Amino acid sequence: MTDAPHEKASIASLAMTRRMHRRRAAETRFRLYGRASVIFSMAALGWLLLSIAATGLSAFTQHWVDLDLDVRAESATDNDRRRLADALAGGFGVQADDAVRQELLALVSASAATDALARNAERSGATLRLTVPVSDQADQYYKGRVDASRPAAQRRLTDRQIAWLDRWADEEQVERRFNRGLFVNPDSRDPERAGLASAILGSVMIVLIAGALALPVGIGAAIYLDGFAPQTGWGGRLTRALEVNINNLAAVPAIVFGLLGLAVFINVFGLARSIPLVGGLVLALRMFPTIVIASRAALRAVPDSLTDSALSLGASRMQAVFNHKVPIAAPAMLTGSIIGMAQALGETAPLLMIGMVAFVTAVPESPLDPATALPVQIFLWSGSAEAAWAERASAAIIVLLAVLMVINGVAIVLRERLQRRRSL
Amino acid sequence: MVEDKPIKFSGRCVSVHYGASRALHNVDIDIPDRNVTALIGPSGCGKSSLLRVFNRMNDVISNARVTGEVRMDGIDIYAPDVDPVLLRARVGMVFQKPAPFPRSVYENVAYGPRLHGLARTKARLDMLVERSLRRAGLWDEVKDRLSMPAPGLSVGQQQRLVLARSLAIDPDVILMDEPASSLDPIATARLEALIEELKTRYCIIIVTHSMAQAARISDHTAFLHKGELIEFDQTERLFTNPADIRTQDYITGRFG
Incomplete structure (x- = not known):
């Protein structure tokens, strides 16, 4: 404090003025604390909501694929999964062995597709048009959550699978839709079919x-x-x-x-x-x-x-x-x-x-x-x-x-x- | 005591205890009808406790205990077969701070008659509300605003509204517990003029901390001190020629 208040005509004594300054400062500090805590809590809340929204919002949509399956009667077995895999292999024009079948089945929601196949069992022989959800891995890939540049050992999709998925996308067989299943399905072992x-x-x-x-x-x-x-x-x-x-x-x-x-x-x-x-x-x-x-x-x-x-x-x-x-x-x-x-x-x-x-x-x-x-x-x-x-x-x-x-x-x-x- | 009016209340050996503490001790008092009786004394002397004896509002306080005998028109109001709810329908009360219900002016006054089924038709209820508001000197001020919320009235108007509210159930007695303590001088003067009018119909008992007010409006005054009734006489006599030295000290402002 300078001597200025002394020289100027003042309504209060110097000591009073000094005390007033301290009181004002205390009040200002309290205001700052209050604002800081409000900002902190708003930031925490905002961060929480943002992080939840960032991970969660994409679950409200899901990718579906249109498949034209050539389910030939002669290749038909009792095993729907095998028929599905063979049909998928036919679609991509690859020779089906066990490893290929496994990888192909991991592209679509296999359980949903085999259910659809079973429903259309009597129509086997004709070309069957199915629209099914893609598998959770494929869905994540289409949503851009799988980094294809990483070594194959560090991701769950093989190079072959990624090539197939890209082909579906190029041929515009894949469509992103609102995930109705999230609200109407009960829980499931397959994420793409699980609902609330x-x-x-x-x-x-x-x-x-x-x-x-x-x-x-x-x-x-x-x-x-x-x-x-x-x-x-x-x-x-x-x-x-x-x-x-x-x-x-x-x-x-x-x-x-x-x-x-x-x-x-x-x-x-x-x-x-x-x-x-x-x-x-x-x-x-x-x-x-x-x-x-x-x-x-x-x-x-x-x-x-x-x-x-x-x-x-x-x-x-x-x-x-x-x-x-x-x-x-x-x-x-x-x-x-x-x-x-x-x-x-x-x-x-x-x-x-x-x-x-x-x-x-x-x-x-x-x-x-x-x-x-x-x-x-x-x-x-x-x-x-x-x-x-x-x-x-x-x-x-x-x-x-x-x-x-x-x-x-x-x-x-x-x-x-x-x-x-x-x-x- | 020279009496031309009949006795409304007679209390014998009335004591009030709140828990272990004694608020009122062995009071004998006869309160005349159609008269204003003032209860005065220093704070904590038991004047409010005595007032609440007459409509059994002490029963509401959980640890209060009233002993002795109180008769209204000769009937023991503390007898086991007397329902305090019915007693209170005949003994109205105005509190220190006006507490209008947070409803309209009309609803406030109509509440009591509705409780007791006094009005069978809407027209009769309207009539009752108007009569009560007139008697409380409030009709002219609120007749166009009967549906406005009562808490929006001024404090003086609120106090007259709660008076009208207790008049609406047609009581014999009106108890007032320092009714003017939250009012300004003009509102107080209005209330006092009103009391003057009302005493031709009702027995009024008023607790007041203002000796001037007691002297102005009451016919009889009771002076209480430390839970005891020191002196009870016609107001004029008590103020000009008190029998007890404590009364004299109090009214001359030496304590209290």
């Missing part, structure tokens, strides 16, 4: 069951604890003990709830493993404390003067609470509850404990059929090394995030609507 149908349906059923159980019980419990439970004497002690334990319940690791579900619902009640009903029951237990705590906080924020006024007008306690406390707390209760449901949607660990990690190749038709859930499906797919699985795992994450965003959006819209009605 079982996982999406499983998650929807789990969240609906959990919500239907936990929402009324949780909100009811919160209203009871807030307005009706005894507050004094032994009853009051019991109430407080209950509240402490509900808070503790919220802090219990999720996997413990899975253990509980395994022990109670599966071992004692004899429900089947891997079914959405058990998943819903377990996640209802998981959501319950979250909903109670959020609803309690919302109810406590309503001023007592409103219920007191209602009581002094001769309302019963029930009328006072339900006419005045609950409507005002409703938007916040709803928000808390939907956050609880969103948490349940992303929950993985307890579902692993009750066997929802099973490999399910059928779309569940009821909550009693085996199913997986979205986060579990992500867990399963991310465990496989192939690029196609990594791509699909990221795509599944995008789907999960999209579902969560929709749920949160619905929560916000509902809350706004309730609040507008309240302010009349």
Whole structure:
């Protein structure tokens, strides 16, 4: 500091001015810290989303190939794979031996193609036109994820295979399409045929069951604890003990709830493993404390003067609470509850404990059929090394995030609507 | 005490405890009907506790305990067969801070009559709402804005609105707990004029921290100190010729 403030006429003493400078500096520093942390978290979030999108977005499209297969009756055997391989070899004009057959079959989704062949078995002899997905390796190649300049030993496609794929592409037999299978197919051993149908349906059923159980019980419990439970004497002690334990319940690791579900619902009640009903029951237990705590906080924020006024007008306690406390707390209760449901949607660990990690190749038709859930499906797919699985795992994450965003959006819209009605 | 009016409330040996602490101790009091009775005293003297005895709002406080006998029109209001909800329909209350429900002006006033089924038709309800708002001196100010949200009114209007709200259920008694403490002088003057009008119909008991206000509006005044009723007399006599030295000290501003 210079002497300048001394010389100039000032409204405050030099010491005051100096202190003011320090206070200003502290404030500026705090602002900077705040901005830095906001930028850091936005950057982390952006990086996360970008990396997921970079790997995952390509899974929403898939390459299909049109094949004109000359499936001759005389070369036909009972083995569809062999017939397919021979037909492919014929298409490329190469002599078919075992090694060539193996490499050819690795170009298309062999299981899809042989299924189609089997369906058209009676037409064998004629030229058969098939449109099938290419294999996961070929798909990755067409998406530019296979570096053909690397030595053949370091990639999973041989030089011969790459030449064949290029020929398909040159003859415009390959087409990139929207990957409908990702949403309508259940899980599969072949990445190009694997989809999220079982996982999406499983998650929807789990969240609906959990919500239907936990929402009324949780909100009811919160209203009871807030307005009706005894507050004094032994009853009051019991109430407080209950509240402490509900808070503790919220802090219990999720996997413990899975253990509980395994022990109670599966071992004692004899429900089947891997079914959405058990998943819903377990996640209802998981959501319950979250909903109670959020609803309690919302109810406590309503001023007592409103219920007191209602009581002094001769309302019963029930009328006072339900006419005045609950409507005002409703938007916040709803928000808390939907956050609880969103948490349940992303929950993985307890579902692993009750066997929802099973490999399910059928779309569940009821909550009693085996199913997986979205986060579990992500867990399963991310465990496989192939690029196609990594791509699909990221795509599944995008789907999960999209579902969560929709749920949160619905929560916000509902809350706004309730609040507008309240302010009349 | 020379009385020409009938007694509305008579309390004998009334004590109020909140948990272990005693807020009111062995109070005997007879409150006349169609009269304004003021309860004065320093903070924490038990005047609000005494007020809440008359409509059993102490029951709402979880650890409160009321002992003794309180009769309204000769009926023991703490008898086991008396439902506090029905008692409160006859004993209205206005709180220190106005707490209008976050609904329209009309809905606020109509809430009580709806609770108790006082109006069978919409026209009757409209009539009841208008009459209550008129009695509370608010009708002219809000008659064109009955559907506007009540929290949008000024504090003075809100206080008269909650008064109208309690008048709508046609009580015998109106309890007021420092009703003017959040009002400006003009709104206070309006409220006091209103009390003056209302006392021809209702028994009014008012807690106030302002001795001037008690002197202006009340017919009887009770002075409480440390949970005990020190003196209860006609207002004029209590303020000009107090019997107890503590009353004299308080009204002359020596403490409190």
